[in-house]
Amino acid sequence: MSVVKVFGWILGGLVLGVLTGFAGELLRRQPAAKVQQRYVAPEASESTEIQTPAPAAT
DSSP states (O other), X not given: OOHHHHHHHHHHHHHHHHHHHHHHHHHHHHHHXXXXXXXXXXXXXXXXXXXXXXXXXX
């Protein structure tokens, strides 16, 4: 084999590995994003206008 063919095979293998890695990450993270979306805190708990209760009169 010539040096150019060997370099081509190595480069092609690297590109294929990178693309496979990206596809694997997309497929692996998709269900986790759906589960995380279910447990988002309601907007009412994120309000900045919440006042602390006054101390109880005895």
